[in-house]
Amino acid sequence: MKKRFLIIRLGAIGDIIHSLPIASAIKDFMPSAEIVWLVESIYAEILQGNPDIDQILIVDSKLLRKKINLNAISEFLCSLKELKSLSPDVAIDPQGLIKSGFLSFLSGAKTRVGFEQNLCRERANALFSNKYAAPADLKSHVIKKNLSLLKPLKIPIPEYKDFRFPLIENREEFEKAESFFIENNLKSNGPILIVHPGGGWITKQWDPIRFAKVADFWVNLTKGKILFSWGPGEKELVEKISNLMKEDALISPLCSIREIISFIRRGDFFLGGDTGPSHLAAVLGLDCITLMGPTDPERNRPWGDKNMVLYHSLACSECYLRKCDFIECMSLISVKEVENALEKSWAREHRSILL
Numbered sequence: 253m254k255k256r257f258l259i260i261r262l263g264a265i266g267d268i269i270h271s272l273p274i275a276s277a278i279k280d281f282m283p284s285a286e287i288v289w290l291v292e293s294i295y296a297e298i299l300q301g302n303p304d305i306d307q308i309l310i311v312d313s314k315l316l317r318k319k320i321n322l323n324a325i326s327e328f329l330c331s332l333k334e335l336k337s338l339s340p341d342v343a344i345d346p347q348g349l350i351k352s353g354f355l356s357f358l359s360g361a362k363t364r365v366g367f368e369q370n371l372c373r374e375r376a377n378a379l380f381s382n383k384y385a386a387p388a389d390l391k392s393h394v395i396k397k398n399l400s401l402l403k404p405l406k407i408p409i410p411e412y413k414d415f416r417f418p419l420i421e422n423r424e425e426f427e428k429a430e431s432f433f434i435e436n437n438l439k440s441n442g443p444i445l446i447v448h449p450g451g452g453w454i455t456k457q458w459d460p461i462r463f464a465k466v467a468d469f470w471v472n473l474t475k476g477k478i479l480f481s482w483g484p485g486e487k488e489l490v491e492k493i494s495n496l497m498k499e500d501a502l503i504s505p506l507c508s509i510r511e512i513i514s515f516i517r518r519g520d521f522f523l524g525g526d527t528g529p530s531h532l533a534a535v536l537g538l539d540c541i542t543l544m545g546p547t548d549p550e551r552n553r554p555w556g557d558k559n560m561v562l563y564h565s566l567a568c569s570e571c572y573l574r575k576c577d578f579i580e581c582m583s584l585i586s587v588k589e590v591e592n593a594l595e596k597s598w599a600r601e602h603r604s605i606l607l
Contacts, residue, residue: 265531269298344401415555447463449463483512521539
């Protein structure tokens with residue numbers, strides 16, 4: 253009889269990306285296993301088409317917080333009813349919050365794996381688990397931390413080279429991205445640097461004037477192109493940066509998360525902060541430069557060998573604050589540092605092309 257696994261990682265983009273190797277490791281060890289992923293509705297599309305996931309179960313706890321009415325409550329209760337009817341054998345909770353622990357408990361899974369209490373983002377999360385895990389190195393990357401949840405289940409942790417991050421493109425997404433790139437002559441005019449200046453937290457954002465300067469530098473260095481990507485509430489920011497530039501730049505159209513993935517996968521290089529698109533670009537294989545401030549670069553950096561992180565360690569580093577009166581960690585990253593990183597990244601890739 254095949255086992256049913258429930259993975260609870262509700263969001264956000266980068267966190268879901270960093271949890272995907274859990275599903276692939278289970279499938280590689282136990283091909284007959286059924287994997288159900290519990291996720292917030294706004295992030296569910298990231299998982300669509302993933303061959304390692306058999307079912308996507310949506311819960312909308314964010315809607316309940318923002319808009320408490322009968323419809324929102326009814327939808328939330330329906331999703332909980334569906335969760336309870338799943339009857340998974342195992343629930344795995346890489347999120348480490350009280351709500352994810354509660355959902356794990358509510359699923360009725362006999363085996364509920366979570367982190368040891370001191371590693372939970374909310375310590376009370378540990379009350380809902382009955383098997384516990386911790387990475388061998390507490391400063392290890394979050395992907396390794398997440399995979400440590402497989403140890404109590406005696407599921408082998410894969411080698412780095414076997415980590416999988418399936419991001420499957422459908423025909424509509426392919427056609428939208430291809431049309432934009434062809435119409436704007438992006439396919440034959442030098443290397444494309446995707447720049448994503450936005451970030452979920454103000455403390456993760458870099459100065460727009462500096463973004464404009466390094467974008468101009470890229471065009472002059474490589475004779476290539478700049479394409480700005482953006483998410484909800486960020487269009488004004490990318491338009492401002494584009495207007496500050498001396499060189500020409502392109503701005504992507506309004507995109508869903510999956511469409512942003514299609515645009516990013518057609519780029520060659522990527523520049524951004526510690527935000528979802530940076531993690532998408534990294535697992536898609538682009539050369540990435542990530543500007544990091546309030547988060548721990550050892551734990552949270554985009555995954556892969558082709559990625560460079562620019563970061564200044566301060567007494568207040570790893571604060572994970574979403575608001576700050578100074579944001580010194582980001583302001584210390586200079587234009588020259590980013591230009592040097594871009595130059596190094598370009599030289600490395602250009603050299604490999606020539607060889």
